[in-house]
Amino acid sequence: MTAGFLIAALSAVIAIKSEIIDRRARKQADEDAAEEGLVPARPLGVLATLPSSENNVVGRGEAVSWIVEALDTAAAVAVVGRRGIGTSSCAIKAANEIARGLSDGQVAYLNLRAEGKRLSARAVLARLARRFGTRRPGVGHHVAIAAAAQELSRHLHQARIRLVLDNVDSVSQVAPLLPPLQGPSRLLLVGSPALVNAPGVVRSLRLEELSEDETVEMFAAARARAPGGGIRDELRSDPDVRQIVELCGRQPRTVCAVGYRMIEHRWRPSEVLETLERALKAPPHRRLSWNPVVSLLTERDVAYASLTPAAARLFRRLSLAPGPLDHAAIAAVSGSSVTRVRALVDELVAGRFLQGAGGSGTEGFRYQIRPLLAPYARLHLRHAEPIRRRIAAQARLVRRVARQAERHAAQLAAADTVGSADWPPASVDNARDWFRRHRDLLHAMVVGSRAASDQTQQSDAAAQCARATPGDAVIEHSPIPGRVRRWWFRLAVALCRWHAHEALCRWHAHEARLRDWNAVCHVVLGARAAGDRPHITRWADNELGVLQRHYGVLQRERGDRDGSGDRDRTCLGRALMTLTRAVARRGRRYTAQADMNLALALLDLDRPEEAIEHLILAQWHRSRTDRVGHALTDLAFGVAHLADGEQGKARRHLVRAANTFHSIGDTRGYAAALSNLGNAQWRLGERLDAEQSWMDALREHETVNAPRERAVVLLNAGAAMVISERRRAEESDTPRQPSPRARRCYDLVREGLQSWRTWPPSRGLGRTLLDLGKAAKLLDRLDEARRHCLEALEVCEQVDDAEGAAAARAFLGELGGSGPDAQPRLDDQ
Numbered sequence: 001m002t003a004g005f006l007i008a009a010l011s012a013v014i015a016i017k018s019e020i021i022d023r024r025a026r027k028q029a030d031e032d033a034a035e036e037g038l039v040p041a042r043p044l045g046v047l048a049t050l051p052s053s054e055n056n057v058v059g060r061g062e063a064v065s066w067i068v069e070a071l072d073t074a075a076a077v078a079v080v081g082r083r084g085i086g087t088s089s090c091a092i093k094a095a096n097e098i099a100r101g102l103s104d105g106q107v108a109y110l111n112l113r114a115e116g117k118r119l120s121a122r123a124v125l126a127r128l129a130r131r132f133g134t135r136r137p138g139v140g141h142h143v144a145i146a147a148a149a150q151e152l153s154r155h156l157h158q159a160r161i162r163l164v165l166d167n168v169d170s171v172s173q174v175a176p177l178l179p180p181l182q183g184p185s186r187l188l189l190v191g192s193p194a195l196v197n198a199p200g201v202v203r204s205l206r207l208e209e210l211s212e213d214e215t216v217e218m219f220a221a222a223r224a225r226a227p228g229g230g231i232r233d234e235l236r237s238d239p240d241v242r243q244i245v246e247l248c249g250r251q252p253r254t255v256c257a258v259g260y261r262m263i264e265h266r267w268r269p270s271e272v273l274e275t276l277e278r279a280l281k282a283p284p285h286r287r288l289s290w291n292p293v294v295s296l297l298t299e300r301d302v303a304y305a306s307l308t309p310a311a312a313r314l315f316r317r318l319s320l321a322p323g324p325l326d327h328a329a330i331a332a333v334s335g336s337s338v339t340r341v342r343a344l345v346d347e348l349v350a351g352r353f354l355q356g357a358g359g360s361g362t363e364g365f366r367y368q369i370r371p372l373l374a375p376y377a378r379l380h381l382r383h384a385e386p387i388r389r390r391i392a393a394q395a396r397l398v399r400r401v402a403r404q405a406e407r408h409a410a411q412l413a414a415a416d417t418v419g420s421a422d423w424p425p426a427s428v429d430n431a432r433d434w435f436r437r438h439r440d441l442l443h444a445m446v447v448g449s450r451a452a453s454d455q456t457q458q459s460d461a462a463a464q465c466a467r468a469t470p471g472d473a474v475i476e477h478s479p480i481p482g483r484v485r486r487w488w489f490r491l492a493v494a495l496c497r498w499h500a501h502e503a504l505c506r507w508h509a510h511e512a513r514l515r516d517w518n519a520v521c522h523v524v525l526g527a528r529a530a531g532d533r534p535h536i537t538r539w540a541d542n543e544l545g546v547l548q549r550h551y552g553v554l555q556r557e558r559g560d561r562d563g564s565g566d567r568d569r570t571c572l573g574r575a576l577m578t579l580t581r582a583v584a585r586r587g588r589r590y591t592a593q594a595d596m597n598l599a600l601a602l603l604d605l606d607r608p609e610e611a612i613e614h615l616i617l618a619q620w621h622r623s624r625t626d627r628v629g630h631a632l633t634d635l636a637f638g639v640a641h642l643a644d645g646e647q648g649k650a651r652r653h654l655v656r657a658a659n660t661f662h663s664i665g666d667t668r669g670y671a672a673a674l675s676n677l678g679n680a681q682w683r684l685g686e687r688l689d690a691e692q693s694w695m696d697a698l699r700e701h702e703t704v705n706a707p708r709e710r711a712v713v714l715l716n717a718g719a720a721m722v723i724s725e726r727r728r729a730e731e732s733d734t735p736r737q738p739s740p741r742a743r744r745c746y747d748l749v750r751e752g753l754q755s756w757r758t759w760p761p762s763r764g765l766g767r768t769l770l771d772l773g774k775a776a777k778l779l780d781r782l783d784e785a786r787r788h789c790l791e792a793l794e795v796c797e798q799v800d801d802a803e804g805a806a807a808a809r810a811f812l813g814e815l816g817g818s819g820p821d822a823q824p825r826l827d828d829q
Contacts, residue, residue, distance in 0.1 A: 051092055051109060058221065058252075059214035060090040066205055067094035067188070071162065074202035075180045076187040078195040081207035082352040084251045084303035088166050090207065091190040095164050105160030105184065112191070113167040113306065121145070121173050124165075128152055132159075149176030160184040167191050169306065171198045193350065209372065215245040215255055222259035240269035247276050247297075247375045254300040261296060280378050284320060284390040285481050288382065298383045301376060303351065310336075311347045315354075315369070316384060317393045319377035322448055323441030324357030324366035325397075332400035333393050395483040401438075401445060402487045405494035408434050412501045415705065428705070435498045443516060446492045447523050480527065489536060492524050496543050503550065517547050535589035541582030542594050548575035549601045556604075557762040557799070575601045583614075592621035592629060596636055603636075608644040615640060631660035631669060638676050642683070651680040668709075671700035675713045682720055690720060707755055714752030715768050721745035722774045729778065746775040766795035766804045773811065786815050 063079075067090070070077045081087040092109070099107040110127060112119045119127070122137050125148050129136045134151045138144030156163060157180075168174055168191030179200025180187045189195045196204045210218070213236075220235045235241050248254040262272060275293045282288055298304075304312060314334045318325070321333060331341040345367055348354040353373060357366045369377050381390060408431035415428040435442070480488055499517035521544040524536065552571030579598040583591070595618035602611035615637050622629045634657035641650035658673035678693035694717035701710040725742050749772045756765040769792035776785035789812050796804035 058218045059210050060086065060093070060207075063090050063205060063207060064094045064097065067091065068097055070203045070205070071098060071186045071188060075182055075185070076178065076189065076198075076200045076202055078189045078198065078201045078204040079207065080191065080193045080195050080204060082209075082303060083167075083191075083306050084249070084253065084301065085207060085209050086252045087190055087207050089252065091164060091166065091188060095162065095188065098162060102162070105162065107162045107164070109164045109166065111166045112173055113169070118169055119173060121176055124173055125149055125152065125176055128163075132156075132161075145176060153177065153181050156185040156187075157181045157183045162186045162188065164188045165190065167306075168195060170194060174198070193352075209250045210252070212242060212245065212250070215248075215250045215252075216241055218252055219245055219255050219259040222256035223263050226260045226263035235269075238269055240273045243273055244269060244276070246372070247273075247280070249301075249372055249376050251301070251303070253302060254297055257296055257300050258293070261292075265292075267293075276375070279382060280375055282382075284378075284381060284394060285387055285484075287387060294379055294383065297376070298379055301380070303353075304376065304380060307351065307353075308344075308347065310340075311344045311351075312380070312384075314341070314344045315348055316377050316381040318354070318369050319374060319381050320390070320394050320397055321368070321441070322444030323438070324368035325441075326366050329397065329400050330367065333397040335393065335396065391481045391483055395481070395487065398445060398484055398487040398491060401442070402491035402494065404434070405438075405442065405491055405498075409494040409497040409501075413497065439516075442491065442495050443519070446488065446495055446520055489524070492520055493539070496520055500543075500546070503547075514547060514551060518544070521547065534585045534587040538582050538585040538587065538590045538594060541578050541585070542590055542597060545575045545579035545582060545594075545601065546597055548572070548578060549597070549604060553604060557764065572601060572604050576605065588621070592618045592626075592633075595621065596633060599636055599640065603640055603643055606643070608640050611640045612637070612644070627660055627664055628666065628669075631657045631664070631666070631673075634660065635669065635673055635676065638673070638680065642676065642680055647680050647683045651677065651684065654680055667700050668704045668706055671697045671704065671706065671713075672709060674700065675709065675716065678713075678720075679716060687720070687724060691717065694720070707758075711752050711755035711764060711768075714748055714755070715764060715771065718745060718749035718752060718775065719767070719771050721748065722771050722778070725778050726774065742775065742778040746772070746779055749775050761795050761798050763796070763799055763801045763804060766792050766799060766801055766808070769795060770804065770808050770811065777815070782815060786812070789815065 067077065067079060071094075079087055079091050095107055095109065108131070110124070112124060122145055125137045125145060128134075129148055129152055132152065132155050134155050135148045137148035155161075163186070165174055165177075165188070168189050170192060171178075171194050174189060177187065178198055187200075189198070189201065193206065195201060196206070216236055219241060223235070244258065245255050248258060258272070261267070262269070272293055275291060276297075279288060279291065279294050304315070307315065314330070314336075317333050318330065321329070325333070327338050327341055327345065330345065331338045334341055334344070336344070345354065349356070349367070353370065354367045355370050357368050385393075411427045411431040415431075479485075496517060499513045499520070502513040503517060521540050524540040525544070527536075548571050552575060555571060576598070579594060579601055582594040583598055585594075595614045599611040599614040599618065602608070602614065615633060618636075619630065619633045622633060634653045638650045638654035638657060641647070641653065654673050654677040658670055658677060661667075661669035661673055674693045674697035678690040678697065681687075681693060682690035694713055697713045698710065698717070701713060721741065722745055725739070725745055749768060753765075753768050753772055756762070756768050759765075769788050773785040773788035773792060776782075776788060789808055793805055793808035793812065796802075796808055
């Protein structure tokens, strides 16, 4: 049994070895057969293997002259550049000029990618050895390859041959020929940028894409060569032609093919441009009919054809991303591992398909498609990928970004509610940096996806039927796919949470976020998915109502500075209508929040009775386990009862809200409840309890990111202490020294003034200046009190605060001044 097993194993080894030998022999035969068609078997002449230079080489005169001059002195010269931009044409033209002026020697040419297949180093040596009659390398043996390369180098050196090796993808293909022997022979390498650092390469030239004017000139020359064509001067100034050559990536081969076909098929530039733009702007999940113009561009892209299949797939799928991505996001859109993606990204960067977009830290560097090649990537995606794969790749990308956005938005929300001794925490800084770094990408994915999906097609059917044009015909019009819609909505929610954090928590510092917030809300409302899902529409109406209410409050704080009337009332009225619409939507999701937001809008419009009714509905819709929601409702109840003059009910609700917030660890809610509780206690005559509540609120505000709320607490506490000290001073019959309490009052108001001065002028700034003047009077600083009072009067008049201006004039009268003219000019402090 053991002998039979050994015999079977030995037979298997012999069979495998025989199969390997047969495959190598067949490979050698195939290479020899292909070689016969590539290199002629006749003696090498000056132009025997050198292609003729093309007549349409435009804008490369200096490069051709440089190559000719460099080959006179250097043994090995490299001409590098991205594939498809005319490096081969430039090198061939230079070689032809050298051949025409060559008195002795020969010029030989070998294309290392003649049939779209990359030649190995052994195959390159085999073709050259067969052509020049030298020793051919053995099958895969490095010693035989080295011997064949050495003999070939000596032959090139003796025959004074100028050898042009075109389309070199890597240094390994020509490594046996490097470094070349010093002598009359010359070696011209054309291809990959890695050739610059190849051993033996003395001089190198890097070519870039042609300029727009040079590409337009090449386009016009291609039209002139077509039957019935001619060079027209208006083509050089036609904006449609310039856009067409840009969409072609300024690739000479594609530009010439498009120009030739336009004459052949009598296509107008406007028609071709409209066709390309329609194919580029259509969402990836929309089906378009076949079009010859799009196929013409994709088939002529030689740079794309040189990529490996995995790299080509990654390149076209990256067109789904409207901005730069890191390696993890690139892995999501490609469906591969991060390790595999790193190698593919390096290949695309080396081929100049991708460019870096900055980045650091844990997420690493980010990459995006070069803007000049972005149209090509979208066309290749539509041409090579079926719709289901496009949708799957887009869903993976949106899911990846949405999950990251949700995680960072949750960190911001947690940091806003939970106190921290060292504000801001590291998690908040990381989350803010992530949102700011990806702001353009997030907005493009939310706003751009919906706009591209719901855009209407306005085409002239009569014109399309009248003549056959290269225009596309849209077969179906579909909204965002179901696999993408869910994550798209979650991404919109996370983006709005960031805008709310920046706009509400940081107040005046990030007003630009209001416009972005508003754009996201309108995009969600306009999506076709919102019409079938009431909870999405209610959420969008809710967010939009909060935004409009916040903008109205902001305008009220600043006053009507543009003379447009009750602008804050207009914004608050819009917020009221939007939130009323949100409450009226069918369904139960977001109902309680919509009722509470509507109640807050009614409070801003001085309608507390109606606000209390909606708060009752909000409390009724809350779940019993929603402790945070009930605490927020109690806080709103307290504010509403304060506005309605029912201080006892307000205190009861605010105490309940403060206890709930404190028990669940919501520091920001606890501070807000204490602040309003102090207002209720002050109105009830509980002055000491009110001051204690305000001091506790200030202590809590030191650990949360709520600068405006803290400034309001300082204003209320300072104003209350000023009133108390003024009454105590008026009740005293004899003058006395300023008390420590008056000094504490002055410090509180001055601290609040520092916060208000960081924002544009508002009513809070005017009232704080007035209270600071009163506190300075308690300390017998009459000049300072008069200066602050004059500034308060100026600010109140600027923001249209009539009540504050009247109080400032009254206090100025107490100080013995009649107006701004009674004192010298104020200096900015």
